[in-house]
Amino acid sequence: MLPFNQNLQQLFTIAQKTRKIGIGLMSGTSLDGLDIALCSFTSSGLQPQFKLLQFITIPYPQSFKDEVQQVFARKTADLEQVTLLNAFIGNYHGELVLEALAGWGIDAASVDFIASHGQTIYHAPQRLHHRGNYPNATLQIGDGDHLAVKTGILTISDFRQKHIAAGGEGAPLALYGDVLLGSKSGENRILLNIGGIANLTYLPADGDASEILCTDIGPGNTLIDAACRKFFNMAYDKDSAIADSGKVNEDLLSALLNHAFFEEEAPKTTGPELFGLPYVEQAQLRTGTEHIKNEDLVSTLSMFTAVAIEHFIRTNILAHDLHVFISGGGARNPFVVNHLKQALADAYIADTGSLGIDPDAKEAILFALLGNEALCGEPMTIGNNPAVLMGKFSFGH
Numbered sequence: 001m002l003p004f005n006q007n008l009q010q011l012f013t014i015a016q017k018t019r020k021i022g023i024g025l026m027s028g029t030s031l032d033g034l035d036i037a038l039c040s041f042t043s044s045g046l047q048p049q050f051k052l053l054q055f056i057t058i059p060y061p062q063s064f065k066d067e068v069q070q071v072f073a074r075k076t077a078d079l080e081q082v083t084l085l086n087a088f089i090g091n092y093h094g095e096l097v098l099e100a101l102a103g104w105g106i107d108a109a110s111v112d113f114i115a116s117h118g119q120t121i122y123h124a125p126q127r128l129h130h131r132g133n134y135p136n137a138t139l140q141i142g143d144g145d146h147l148a149v150k151t152g153i154l155t156i157s158d159f160r161q162k163h164i165a166a167g168g169e170g171a172p173l174a175l176y177g178d179v180l181l182g183s184k185s186g187e188n189r190i191l192l193n194i195g196g197i198a199n200l201t202y203l204p205a206d207g208d209a210s211e212i213l214c215t216d217i218g219p220g221n222t223l224i225d226a227a228c229r230k231f232f233n234m235a236y237d238k239d240s241a242i243a244d245s246g247k248v249n250e251d252l253l254s255a256l257l258n259h260a261f262f263e264e265e266a267p268k269t270t271g272p273e274l275f276g277l278p279y280v281e282q283a284q285l286r287t288g289t290e291h292i293k294n295e296d297l298v299s300t301l302s303m304f305t306a307v308a309i310e311h312f313i314r315t316n317i318l319a320h321d322l323h324v325f326i327s328g329g330g331a332r333n334p335f336v337v338n339h340l341k342q343a344l345a346d347a348y349i350a351d352t353g354s355l356g357i358d359p360d361a362k363e364a365i366l367f368a369l370l371g372n373e374a375l376c377g378e379p380m381t382i383g384n385n386p387a388v389l390m391g392k393f394s395f396g397h
Ligand SMILES: Nc1ncnc2c1ncn2[C@@H]1O[C@H](COP(=O)(O)OP(=O)(O)OP(=O)(O)O)[C@@H](O)[C@H]1O
Pocket: 026, 027, 028, 029, 030, 031, 032, 194, 195, 196, 197, 198, 220, 221, 224, 225, 235, 236, 237, 238, 239, 240, 327, 328, 329, 330, 332, 333, 334, 363
């Protein structure tokens, strides 16, 4: 036999294993920390036998958040900073994986793969960039080679590019995990994730793939967090204490809800590039609400998130007997969740914990699952969504 790259042999061996141990990594738009989910898989595809073995979120230090914020969702940024962060984040995430493994008393050599989302720094689907000649685009940094070499573990990364290459917007990828882990015959389900951006997957009771819908909805916590940072020097509105102490400004709320994105047909994606503080400031100028109390602003932004979700569900998902399962940090925001419970009074609403899926771990589990699919799955056809296996392979040696 001619000599060949032994990494390919390793890849083949791992793909053939009947039980794989994989780590899913998610660093979301909230920039709160790195979510690390250690999972085991004994199959792929429509009946994934999967177990969450360990989960941790390692919070980012403020200095790291500040460095990423310099380039995050900004139209102009220091290109040197982007370049440095790409390598730095890959290596840093590798260190955090080793730290988590040490904390769990698990040897890196017993982990078959890491599936890493990276850090989104800019999301630019055509519906946002409006530059005719350019395709849908998105950029996640924290290169997989650095993670692989740091940990010595096969790393699969940069999942979103293939989705775009196959006709999608690069998100939401939750579709693939939600269909596999969240479907239940006989129950109309919505899996709602309230992270920085809110998204949902609708899974109809009859499993009709043409009815399944997975889309971003609008802001999740991103605007609430931005206002808390700016006016209260706090990372977020813990247990919605600030929103509860303020009053919703109805004029500003109407102006915030008045954007073409909300009328566009789903599936669609968005990000803090659109729903950032400048969006709020423009709505305040239009309505003469620049001087409302900071507490009222946080109340109004929290209601904006809640009402955008409620409207989307009411107008797009006409099924009855809805069971809504919430995940993401927003599941712990009582102001938002209580509004949804009141406004969607006919629906059963709980967090994904009641499905056995830790609400904080759900997105990291998704990437572990996508990594497992990349190794040994088959492309899934779900309606008109891209039917592709995603992710790029990096080797530790
Ligand atoms: N106790 C709490 N009360 C209110 N809000 C909370 C609480 N805990 C977390 N959050 C919110 O959840 C956010 C973190 O959510 P999450 O980790 O799901 O975001 P993310 O993974 O960055 O999002 P995405 O994947 O959508 O980009 C925090 O920034 C905060 O706004």
